[in-house]
Amino acid sequence: MYNFSYFSPIHIETFxxxxxxxxxxxxVPKIFKRLDLKKYxxxxxxxxxxxxxxxxxxxVIYQKExxxxxxxxxxxxxxxxxxxxYLIFRTKYLYNVVYYLSFGPxxxxxxxxxxxxxxxYYVYIFMIMHALIVFxxxxxxxxxxxxxxxxxxxxxxxxxxxxxxYAAFYNFLFKDINAMFLREYIEPRIFGFIKPFWxxxxxxxxxxxxxxxxxxxxxxIKAKNEFD
Numbered sequence: 001m002y003n004f005s006y007f008s009p010i011h012i013e014t015f016x017x018x019x020x021x022x023x024x025x026x027x028v029p030k031i032f033k034r035l036d037l038k039k040y041x042x043x044x045x046x047x048x049x050x051x052x053x054x055x056x057x058x059x060v061i062y063q064k065e066x067x068x069x070x071x072x073x074x075x076x077x078x079x080x081x082x083x084x085x086y087l088i089f090r091t092k093y094l095y096n097v098v099y100y101l102s103f104g105p106x107x108x109x110x111x112x113x114x115x116x117x118x119x120x121y122y123v124y125i126f127m128i129m130h131a132l133i134v135f136x137x138x139x140x141x142x143x144x145x146x147x148x149x150x151x152x153x154x155x156x157x158x159x160x161x162x163x164x165x166y167a168a169f170y171n172f173l174f175k176d177i178n179a180m181f182l183r184e185y186i187e188p189r190i191f192g193f194i195k196p197f198w199x200x201x202x203x204x205x206x207x208x209x210x211x212x213x214x215x216x217x218x219x220x221i222k223a224k225n226e227f228d
Contacts, residue, residue, distance in 0.1 A: 004114040004123070014123045015109060018131035026139060037143050038090075044139070045087030048132050052080050055129050062118055073170065073179045074113070075104040075208075076130055078163055083136035086146075095140050096152025097159050099219075102137050103211040105130040111187070148219040157209055164205055 004011070025044065029035050056070040072078055079101045086094035108130045117123055140146030167180035178184045182201055185191045194200040 001116050001118055004112065004117055006111055010120055010123050011112065014120075014127040017124065018109070018127040021128060022131045022135035025135060026142070029143060041087045041090060041139075041144060044136075045084045048080065048084040048087060048136070051125075051129060051132065052077075052084065055125050058122065058125055063122060068174050069177060073167070073177060075101060075160075075163065075180060076108055076133065079104055079133050080129060083133045086140060087136060090140075090144050092147075092149070092152065093155055095137075095144075095146040096148055097156045098133065098140070099137050099146070099148050100153055100156035100212040100215050101160065102134055103208070103215060105133040109134070148216060150216065153212060153216045156212055160208060160212065161205075 029037060029040060059065045059070045060067055072081070079098060082094055082101070083098045086098050109127065112123075112126060112130075114123060114126060137146070164180055164182070167182055170179040171177055171183050181204060185194075185200060186204065191200060191203075194203055
């Protein structure tokens with residue numbers, strides 16, 4: 001078993017490989033001009049679902065995690081499913097949810113939630129899975145007319161709050177689970193000073209909502225610059 005550390009060689013290596021892999025997927029329509037974008041999007045959606053299953057099965061078999069810990073527990077698990085469904089169904093709601101919740105996988109790529117791993121394959125799977133979510137946002141904007149909206153922002157905030165309610169119930173059912181980081185600090189070295197713990201929970205939820213709002217304003221700035 002190996003201990004994972006941020007910005008270690010395996011972290012940097014898998015980050016680069018994930019970025020290159022997603023860049024290749026992004027430019028496939030440019031390389032193959034006659035490619036049917038809807039069929040390609042459909043393929044990517046099913047591929048992402050398949051990859052999510054591989055991720056879960058791998059964690060159970062090789063990382064020795066209990067099944068209830070690889071289900072829909074953390075934000076990125078939900079966003080991965082939303083991203084796959086978006087690529088399959090290409091709805092505005094799903095694009096906006098993936099876009100506004102993409103701060104989760106972006107942070108996970110920078111600060112992966114990995115403590116221990118038995119071999120490098122797990123780190124690759126983890127990083128590629130999260131990179132595919134970010135890829136979905138870019139692919140949707142570039143090829144499928146995906147666009148963040150104010151309505152989508154409110155819908156994504158409601159979706160996030162529902163996920164937190166679900167996580168609270170999940171934590172009640174399974175006492176050793178830290179769904180949505182509501183039972184233990186998301187990163188004790190950074191947030192451990194926030195006490196009592198119920199205040200941390202409020203800060204966590206408000207912080208994620210504010211990140212969604214920030215992504216909305218970033219989209220407006222980008223749109224304004226393109227218009228100018």
